[in-house]
Amino acid sequence: MSKRSELLDFALLGLLHDGPAHGYELRRRLNEALGAFRALSYGTLYPALAGLLDRGLIAQSTAVGPTSGSSRTTGRNRIVYAITAAGKEAFDEAARRTDAAAYEDDGFGVRLAFFGRTESDVRLRILEGRRSRVEEQLETVRANATRNRERMDSWTSALQRHGEDSTEREVRWLTELIDAERRHPTDPGPQP
Incomplete structure (x- = not known):
């Protein structure tokens, strides 16, 4: 499995940790919140969901869904995905990993998005x-x-100066997060 596929699986399990969702909702949340997946297509999403289903990490059910942008039901069935106990275990195991992929640009952003469910030392x-x-x-x-x-x-x-300034800002920001984590490891995170 490629690093990007592993990252997508981690992100999907993390999103489903919050509650069941259908494919459209998962894609929207991945596109909006997780920069690594801003251009995620359904042609990538649904095979990833199928792989998680095959491994027993998520389950699917059918529900009647509302029309887009309204609360009216259409009678059209939607497939809703939910994380299983095995999926929660797989997510927790992946959240504990601190390999180099966790530090890379895409991997770091996705991992940071789920720091609320990650142990302080990790x-x-x-x-x-x-x-x-x-x-x-x-x-x-x-x-x-x-x-x-x-x-x-x-x-x-x-x-070049802009790139250097941006990188210096990221180092300062990371230092602030590290200092805050060391001071208050049980806090839910930095204040918005």
């Missing part, structure tokens, strides 16, 4: 791993800028 390891990865990226950006400064026009230089 959150801390993921945050520290992400910060380390971003600090490495910052050093690379700075080294490339120094090496290529004479050859850059003003637009390229501005873009």
